[in-house]
Amino acid sequence: MASKLQNEIKKRKPFDRLEEEATLNCLRTVDYMQSRTAKLFRRFGLTSSQYNVLRILRGEAKPLPSLEIASRMIQQVPAITGLIDRLEKAEHVKRHRCEKDRRVVYVEITDTGLAVLNKIDEPLVELQTQFFAHMPRKDLRELIRLLEQVRSGAVED
Incomplete structure (x- = not known):
């Protein structure tokens, strides 16, 4: 019997390995x-990465070095400077150079950045709720545990 993913992607033959099917299910x-979520963020003039930076700054409630922000990102970005440049141009963040070490740049969320996050909060909660509305809380906790287990076995290159 064909798996749901096999039917969705119209794969004629079964997957060769469970690991392949699990990986493709995660990616899909x-x-x-x-x-x-990207469609939601676009309504507010943001990308997912820009939202992530603003979310990190709001959660910390103080300026952070740009490299610290980069280390906390959900999706790793190769050019944190360019990402912060675009947020600064939109007046969502402002930068301050560290007086002790001029190489360190602190990034702070502005009132404009906080305002856009406040507008996104409710529709984002609604979207996230839609994703998982059909799942019991017990299953959600198990999903979280299983995803964390997958990442704990990951080897970084």
Whole structure:
């Protein structure tokens, strides 16, 4: 009997390995969730990465060095400077050079950045709720545990 993913992608033969099917299921799910959240963020003039930076800064409630922000990102970005440049141009963040070490740049969320996050909060909660509305809380906790287990076995290059 064909798996749901096998039917969705119209794969004629079963997957060769469970690891392949699990990986493709994760990737397809992430793609679905990313495209829906990206569409929401675009309504507010942000990308997912820009939202992530603002979320980090709001949560910390103080300026952070740009490299610290980069280390906390959900999705790793190769050019944190360019990302912060665009947020600064939109007046969502402002930068301050460290007086003790001029190489360190602190980034602070502005009132404009906080305001856009406040507008996003409710529709984002609604979207996230839609993603998982059909799942019992017990299953959500298990999903979280399993995803963390996958990442704990990952080897960095």
